[in-house]
Structure formats: structure tokens, C-alpha cells
Amino acid sequence: MKNQFILLLLLINLAGCTVFRPASRNTDNLSASATDPSSGNKTQPVFIKDISTGSTESKTATGSDLNGNAGKSVKTPAPPLYRAGSSKTILSSEDDDGFNPLQFKFAILTNSPVEELTNIRLLVFMDQWYGTPYHYGGSSRDGIDCSAFASLLLSNVYDANQLPRMSADQYHATRRVSKKNLREGDLVFFHTSGKGHRVTHVGVYLYNNRFVHASIAGVQISDLGEGYYLHHYVGGGRVTDQ
Numbered sequence: 491m492k493n494q495f496i497l498l499l500l501l502i503n504l505a506g507c508t509v510f511r512p513a514s515r516n517t518d519n520l521s522a523s524a525t526d527p528s529s530g531n532k533t534q535p536v537f538i539k540d541i542s543t544g545s546t547e548s549k550t551a552t553g554s555d556l557n558g559n560a561g562k563s564v565k566t567p568a569p570p571l572y573r574a575g576s577s578k579t580i581l582s583s584e585d586d587d588g589f590n591p592l593q594f595k596f597a598i599l600t601n602s603p604v605e606e607l608t609n610i611r612l613l614v615f616m617d618q619w620y621g622t623p624y625h626y627g628g629s630s631r632d633g634i635d636c637s638a639f640a641s642l643l644l645s646n647v648y649d650a651n652q653l654p655r656m657s658a659d660q661y662h663a664t665r666r667v668s669k670k671n672l673r674e675g676d677l678v679f680f681h682t683s684g685k686g687h688r689v690t691h692v693g694v695y696l697y698n699n700r701f702v703h704a705s706i707a708g709v710q711i712s713d714l715g716e717g718y719y720l721h722h723y724v725g726g727g728r729v730t731d732q
Contacts, residue, residue: 592617599711600700607697609674611647616702619643622709639704640677640692648675650729657692664727669714677727680719689724 589604592613597604607613618631619642625633629642637657644650654660661679672678672695680691693703699714712719 596696596711600696600698602696602698602700609647612643612674612696615643615647616709616711619709622704624704624706624708634704634709636692636704639709640694643694643702644675644677644729648729653729658689660692661689661724661727664729667726667728669723669726672726675729677729678714679724679727680722681724682722687724691722695726 590610592610593604593607596602596613596616597607600607619634619639622631622639623633624635626635627638628634629638634642637655637660640657640660641653641655644653652663654663657679660677664677667676674695674697676695678693678695678701679689680693681687682690691703693701693712695701696711700711701714702709702711705712714720714723
């Protein structure tokens with residue numbers, strides 16, 4: 491009986507030892523916000539701020555623009571519509587500065603300031619004929635030669651209707667003008683035979699040393715300073731004082 495009593499006391503003491511108790515959590519380092527006030531022991535989940543699981547592409551589309559307008563997408567204006575070679579050239583489409591596509595096109599082709607290209611009739615005529623193939627004796631969009639092109643241009647753009655058909659005759663029918671005094675609408679003459687400097691080719695002066703003509707490669711814009719045209723230049727001629 492005595493031995494049973496001693497064994498009972500031993501079991502009671504062992505039950506009070508910490509080795510039999512589950513390890514308790516250290517709550518000293520937990521923040522007050524992580525503890526449920528109602529229980530005092532249970533922790534609550536803590537979320538990291540400013541983290542989103544949404545797509546970054548949607549934010550880009552609706553993010554702030556350069557002026558800080560949040561939620562508004564920034565749209566790039568579409569370039570003006572232009573159809574090369576069309577007889578129905580669109581001239582109504584203008585940019586914010588009031589220039590139309592043809593002015594930009596020929597400003598690039600002539601390396602000229604766009605604001606200086608103010609003769610819209612000339613731009614439309616060149617656009618309609620640009621790239622037309624060369625055909626000796628021709629006078630249509632199926633094929634045209636240099637003198638017919640020059641005659642048509644002056645007639646349609648400057649109302650000069652008395653120009654002879656052949657380039658040599660056109661040279662004699664115009665008033666001489668020096669190269670440095672050339673201006674839009676003047677004729678520029680060349681010799682291509684290599685003998686006697688007889689006029690065999692003609693073009694119409696534009697601006698910035700450029701002229702438009704029906705060459706073997708078709709209707710195009712060339713530079714008077716280019717090697718071939720520089721060495722075969724005969725002179726300039728003025729038909730009208732436009």
C-alpha cells in the first residue's frame with residue numbers, strides 16, 4: 491500500500507514537468523495588429539500593401555498620361571490619308587499646322603520647306619503624272635515625252651497655252667533667264683546628243699534647284715546639280731510672269 495502511494499506521487503510530479511507540455515509560441519515579437527483582441531492568442535493574416543495580381547498591360551493602357559491624367563489612355567493621331575498617283579487626291583486632310591499630304595510629299599522630294607509649297611495646282615498635277623512612263627511622241631498617262639509634259643504642265647497650272655510642241659522650239663519661244671534667277675514654272679533645257687549643244691530635252695523648274703520632267707525613267711523630279719544635268723544644261727526659259 492505504501493509503495494502504491496509513492497508511485498502515485500511520482501506520477502503526479504512527472505505530469506507537472508514541461509517535457510510533457512506542448513511547446514508554447516513566443517508571442518513577444520508579434521505585433522498588436524496580428525493578435526485578435528477577442529481571443530488574445532490567435533494571430534490574423536497580415537497583407538503586404540500595394541501588391542496587385544492584375545495584368546500590367548491593362549495598367550499601361552489606362553495608366554497616367556504625360557500630363558498626369560490618371561485613367562486616360564494617350565492616343566497617337568493617325569497620319570493623314572494619302573493615295574499616291576490618284577486623280578482624286580485627298581486635299582481636305584490637313585495636320586495641325588494646316589498642311590496637306592501633297593505638300594509634305596513634294597517637300598520631301600525637293601528637300602524644300604513645306605511652307606514654301608503653296609501652289610496646290612502644281613502639286614496636284616505632279617501627283618497625277620508622277621511615274622508616268624516615257625514614250626517619244628506620247629502625250630497621255632500611258633506614255634509621254636518631255637516636251638509634251640512641259641507643255642501640259644504650263645497649260646494646266648499656269649494657263650500658258652501657246653508653247654510649241656518640240657523642246658527646241660520651246661527654247662526659242664521663251665525668254666532667257668539665268669540659272670540663279672530661275673523660279674517656279676520656268677523651263678530648263680538640256681542637250682543630250684553631245685554635239686553642238688542643240689536642245690533635245692526640257693523640264694519645268696520647281697524650287698531648291700529641283701525640276702520635274704519626263705525622263706527615260708518616267709516622270710520624276712531631278713536635281714540641276716546632278717552630274718549629267720549639270721554638264722548638259724543649256725539654259726533657262728520663262729514663258730509667263732506668274
